[in-house]
Amino acid sequence: MQLNHIALSVHDVEAAIRQFATLGFVLEGRGKHYSNGTPTAFLSSLGTNVYLELVQASGQPAPGLLHLAFEVADLQVKCDELIKAGYEYEAAPFFNERNQTHMAFLRHPAGFIAQFNQLKSDEDAT
Numbered sequence: 001m002q003l004n005h006i007a008l009s010v011h012d013v014e015a016a017i018r019q020f021a022t023l024g025f026v027l028e029g030r031g032k033h034y035s036n037g038t039p040t041a042f043l044s045s046l047g048t049n050v051y052l053e054l055v056q057a058s059g060q061p062a063p064g065l066l067h068l069a070f071e072v073a074d075l076q077v078k079c080d081e082l083i084k085a086g087y088e089y090e091a092a093p094f095f096n097e098r099n100q101t102h103m104a105f106l107r108h109p110a111g112f113i114a115q116f117n118q119l120k121s122d123e124d125a126t
Contacts, residue, residue: 001078004117005042005051007066013039013056016063025052033058034096067105067113075102075118082106087114095120 010016017027025043028051033040038056045051055066072078075093083089083106090105090113100120107113 001070001072001116003049004069004071004115005053006068007053007055007115008063009057009066010054010063011057013041013054016054017041017043020052020054031098034098035091067115069115069117072116072118075104075116078116079104079106082114 008016020043025045028042028044031040031042032038033055036058038058040056041054043052043054053069079093086109087106090107093102093104095102102118102120103115105113105115
């Protein structure tokens with residue numbers, strides 16, 4: 001398992017892009033959040049493997065940490081492992097057509113949310 005990105009809620013995606021540019025982050029792409037359609041942006045930190053997902057706040061406090069996202073080899077195995085460890089589904093496994101990724105969101109009993117991504121396999125194309 002490896003860290004994929006850190007998601008932050010922000011009041012204004014455009015202003016946040018400019019703010020993080022002053023810290024060396026570069027815009028990689030824009031989009032709409034899968035669940036509510038609010039503006040999003042992905043930024044990278046040049047020379048590192050650090051990625052930020054900025055999500056414009058919709059009915060939630062901002063700025064703040066939304067979740068940490070991890071890449072896993074087998075989404076269901078990881079979800080089963082974490083459910084046994086006390087996590088609960090925030091969003092059960094599903095396939096996100098936009099980015100061709102299997103994903104799930106799990107909440108730790110203390111409130112922390114983690115996203116787990118399994119890239120689309122060749123079997124999904126059939």
